[in-house]
Amino acid sequence: MDKIFLNGMQFYAYHGVFEAENKLGQIFIVDVTLDVDLKQAGESDALEHTVNYGAVYEDVKREMMVQSKLLEHVAERIAKTLFNHYNQIMALKVKITKQNPPIHGVYDGVGIEISRERQ
Numbered sequence: 001m002d003k004i005f006l007n008g009m010q011f012y013a014y015h016g017v018f019e020a021e022n023k024l025g026q027i028f029i030v031d032v033t034l035d036v037d038l039k040q041a042g043e044s045d046a047l048e049h050t051v052n053y054g055a056v057y058e059d060v061k062r063e064m065m066v067q068s069k070l071l072e073h074v075a076e077r078i079a080k081t082l083f084n085h086y087n088q089i090m091a092l093k094v095k096i097t098k099q100n101p102p103i104h105g106v107y108d109g110v111g112i113e114i115s116r117e118r119q
C-alpha cells in the first residue's frame with residue numbers, strides 16, 4: 001500500500017503518569033504513517049484526491065495539546081481523529097517518543113507505536 005508520512009513532529013506537551021510531567025511538560029516526537037492509495041492523486045495532480053498532510057499535522061497538534069496520562073491514550077485519540085477526518089486512510093501507525101522522561105539512564109528515547117486498520 002502507498003504511504004503518506006509525517007516524521008519527527010515535535011510538540012511541547014504535558015502527558016505522563018507523574019505529577020511533575022503534568023506540571024513541567026516535555027518534548028514529544030510524533031511519527032505518523034498513513035496507508036492511502038495515492039494513484040488517483042498521482043495521475044490527476046489534485047490535492048483533493050489525496051490526504052493533505054498539512055491538515056493531518058494540525059489534527060495531530062490539536063490532539064497532542066489534550067492532556068493524557070498514557071502515550072497509548074494519546075496515540076489512540078490521534079488514530080480515531082484521523083480515521084474520522086479522512087475516508088481515504090485504510091490503516092495507520094502512530095509512534096510517540098519521549099526523549100527525556102523522568103527515567104534515569106542512557107537511551108535515545110522511550111515510547112509506543114500503535115498500528116490500526118479502518119473497522
Ligand SMILES: Nc1nc2c(c(=O)[nH]1)N=C([C@H](O)[C@@H](O)CO)CN2
Nearest residue numbers: 016017018069070071072101102103
Ligand atoms: N507503556 C507506557 N509506560 C509508561 C508510560 C506510558 O505512557 N506508557 N508513561 C510513563 C511515565 O509517564 C514516564 O514518562 C516516566 O516514567 C511510565 N511508563
